[in-house]
Amino acid sequence: MQASDQDAAAAARRIGTFLGERREQIAQRWADAALFRTVFTVSRDEAVEACKAVVDALAAVALSDGLEDVTAPGFQAIRDQLGRMAASRARGGVTPAQIANEVAALRVSAVELLRGEFPDPSGPEAQEGVLALTLLTGTLRLVVMETTLSAGEDLIERQRQQLLEAATPVIKLWDGIVAVPLIGTLDSARSQVVMESLLEAIVDQGARYAILDITGVPTVDSLVAQHLMKTVAAAGLMGAECVVSGIRPAIAQTIVHLGIDLGSVVTRSGLADALAYALSGLGVQITPRITVPPGPR
Secondary structure (H helix, E strand, O other): HHHHHHHHHHHHHHHHHHHHHOHHHHHHHOOOHHHHOOOOOOOOHHHHHHHHHHHHHHHHHHHHHOOOOOOOHHHHHHHHHHHHHHHHHHHOOOHHHHHHEEEEEEEEHHHHHHOOOOOOOOOOOHHHHHHHHHHHHHHHHHHHHHHHHHHHHHHHHHHHHHHHHHHOEEEEEEOOEEEEEEOOOOHHHHHHHHHHHHHHHHHHHHHOEEEEEEEEEOOOHHHHHHHHHHHHHHHHHOOOOEEEOOOOOOHHHHHHOOOOOOOOOOEEEOHHHHHHHHHHHHHOOOOOOOOOOOEEE
């Protein structure tokens, strides 16, 4: 190891020791910073404990000589905490750039304490320590940004999944009969949600009939047809007969043109016809209501 590398390693170890010894003082100062103060609102002690966890992680990273390593094991212990903090700040309208600046601001109070550790606060040894601490807090900033972006992606994915589920409701029409009215374009992701939601409803409701109404689906291609067939087959394996309703003339022509065989699938022109078929299968008889005209007064 060259002299400069040895000096850098020694400076990193000094920073690790400094963070361990000054853990309480640093945590007390950081607890008043916006990054912690606005997240841990129950009590200041809660914010202080969170700050201590971050200081401990930084000390572990410094002692392992990983000042610029965002994958250092020391950071793993606080990634979840940092992610929750960043997500909380983001929900409050704070931008990623502002969060990064809040992390960078933590360096100032730590540097003030660090300079007091040296006989000459402006001497070469102190400057090496400040540089090492600056590198370490810069790496912390990168870790926070990484977790912020990851948390944002997770949130977007959860929202997308929730939208898919909201767009594919399973409705109980009768005891033993459930239906999924599909509206809009079907793709692989949404078709998978349809299948999962329908199968769960079949089990929960003990349904014997499941109706897939595609009246609101503008187009059907070979991929969509395959998904429908898989859904019908899966429903059959769960003990329910699947009925596809709402096949409009244009879609029927497309299915024939694509050479898709729906011969094994029960189809009906509309939701009402599919419901009548299912009710008949359950032994429910529907009789038209006879309206008796009022007699003379």
